[in-house]
Amino acid sequence: MALTTIGSSSDTAIQGRVAEALEGDTDVKGRLFEAALIACLLVSLAVLALLVGKVLGDGLPVFADRGADFLDGSLSSQPDRAGISQAIIGSFWIATSVVVIALPLGVGAAIYLEEYAPRNRLTAFIEINTRNLAGVPSIVYGLLGLAIFVEYFDGFSGNQGVNRRTLAAAGLTLAALVLPVIIITTQEAIRAVPQALREGAYGVGATRWEVIRSQVLPYAAPGILTGALLSIARAVGEAAPLIVLGAVTGLLGGGTGLSASSLLDPSSLTERFTALPITVATWAKRPEQEFNVDDAAAAIVAMLVFVLLVNSIAIVLRNRFERKRSA
Amino acid sequence: MATTLTPFSPSDLTGDPRRQRRERAMGVVFFLAASMSVLVSALILVSLFSNGWDFISQVEWSRVVGVNSWNPRQNTYGITTILAGSLIVTGVAMVVAVPLGLGGAVYLSEYAPPRARSLLKPILEVLAGVPSVVLGFFALQWIAPNIVGTLFGDDKGNSGSMLAAGIGVGILSIPLVASVSEDAMRAVPDALRQASAGMGARKLTTTTRVVLPAAVSGLVAAFILAVSRAIGETMVVFIAAGAVSTATFTTNPLDSGLTMTAAMASLASGTDQVRGASLAFPSLYFVGIALFFFTLVLNIIGNAFVRRVRQAY
Secondary structure (H helix, E strand, O other): OOOOOOOOOOOHHHHHHHHHHHHOOOOHHHHHHHHHHHHHHHHHHHHHHHHHHHHHHHHHHHHHHHOHHHHHOOOOOOOOOOOOHHHHHHHHHHHHHHHHHHHHHHHHHHHHHHHHOOOOHHHHHHHHHHHHHHOOOHHHHHHHHHHHHHHHOHHHOOOOHHHHOEHHHHHHHHHHHHHHHHHHHHHHHHHOOOHHHHHHHHHOOOOHHHHHHHHHHHHHHHHHHHHHHHHHHHHHHOOHHHHHHOOOOOOOOOOOOOOHHHOOOHHHHHOEOOOHHHHHHHHHOOOOHHHHHHHHHHHHHHHHHHHHHHHHHHHHHHHHHHHHHHO | OOOOOOOOOHHHHOOOHHHHHHHHHHHHHHHHHHHHHHHHHHHHHHHHHHHHHHHHHHOOOHHHHOOOEEEHHHOEEOHHHHHHHHHHHHHHHHHHHHHHHHHHHHHHHHHOOHHHHHHHHHHHHHHHHOOHHHHHHHHHHHHHHHHHHHHHOHHHHOOOOHHHHHHHHHHHHHHHHHHHHHHHHHOOOHHHHHHHHHOOOOHHHHHHHHHHHHOHHHHHHHHHHHHHHHHHOOHHHHHHOEOOOOEEOOOOOOOOEOOHHHHHHHHHHOHHHHOOOOOHHHHHHHHHHHHHHHHHHHHHHHHHHHHHHHHHO
16 A cells, blocks of 8 residues: 555545644634734833824914914014024023933943943942942932032022023933933943954053944944934923923013024023923913913924924934944 | 163052053043932932921921812812822823833744834834824824724813823833733743744744743833832823813813922912912922922832842843
8 A cells, every 4th residue: 555645646635634634723812912012012102193283283383373483483472483592592402411421431431330340249239239229210300400510509690590491401410311311321332242343442552442443333333323322312302301490481571681693602501591391391381272282282383393303313213224334 | 691671669560650650630520420410419418308398397287188179379289189180190101101101022032033123113112212292292292083982982182181191101101011911021041932943832822831031020120110210200180181280180181280399380380479488389399298208219119120130140
């Protein structure tokens, strides 16, 4: 008797049965489960779309009606005259503080932790401390800024009373807020640098700093830049610590010495301040619809254009380098 | 044939002294940078306790634990009122964020083909970048009338409520839940999935019976870190929870209310008036101390669970 194997063409009946058994019933439960999972992501997408749609729908008419007048105007109790020029100046200097203060400190700290630090208790303590700092609620940083930068250092201005609540104190507070984020993202970027690069450089006689400067930092640069961009976006969108610091929320036009002509003028740093997210929050809580819907949405448009642009650059940058390196 | 070597001593190997000095200097500079994060922590503790102590040492504690409202200007600091507010908002937020975040993470980690993943993942990343004031505006102007109003009647949707704020905070927490739990699931070795498939399990079975249990530490971490994030969230509640600067104890999410964070923001935005007059201003730091330690404990526990995932695989 000839041996029948499943694969032999003579026995198509068996073949069919095997194929059927392998395929199984249609997996209805599995399909439903997968559809539910996709739905979760689609809900997030829908929320994002609704949010952007709502903000644009309410905010763009303000730009259409008033155009540059809204960007140029100052805080005001009249919704049709109120504008965001002081808020833009405040947010500009806050972003600058993050770049000038938090970025070098954060990158330096990460270099120490990854390249220099001995494995001892002090290092472990600094690591844990950094991780916990990253989880401290942002409003608590506001208390730090109020007690130390405003009340102890008089806002770095020599001013008295409420005038100590300066833009410099705000910038420094938000630099402290993003410092742990920059340290952690830079550490991850440095950890991804192949050990062979370091060993090659040490092998030709480079010192530790020379290895870092010529090999580690260039390789880690895209990752560090991504972290820095995300931190800038975070600082520009952050309102809670600034409320505690005493940002100007008043609507009477005055209160901040920031004026439209002084975007790049560092003397703004010793003035009382406001910022885009503070303006949004203040207007959103006003009773008049012209403020809480129209002007608030228009200020959000201005802020989101910046924040989402910076975030998208960061995401694209990271994805591009991940792909290149894994290829 | 003999070659004569030039006399040679170990000091010739140590190199240029200027180079060595620079080497040591850079080490010191980087150490100082690293110690800044410790300094920031120390300053946070100093500012919290030096100011909060005024409140702790002088307040009549019956005005803190024995009252059912929060009204600092009337010398009433009912901590249970704002604690209940924080718990309600956080509870609502988790009901929104956990299923949506976890579901998205399971899809991205287990089901999504690479192309779909590269298209869908940025949604969560963009959502993570939306500032919380924007969510506050959206919660007050869209979620309140369209979701709360539709479900519970227009009168509930006309103004802010803890429910509307909680949904907003939940949306903000989705990316955190998704990214921590996705990391945990991707850390599960493929050998487990292959073994399960080899036993004839379907994808659904493999995912729910093998991958999720193996990643459970990470899922717990995602939940705890999201709770911590929600408790610390300020602006959404400040804008959309409906209360101005006082609140009465309630357990109904449809009521307006204050959380610990929103109470702090309200106090701070009126500090010019309350300063020096009473203990109202130091109460800001007292709530800050409570908030700081709540979130610290949650973060320590959450991070311990994250580490457990890393160690297991």
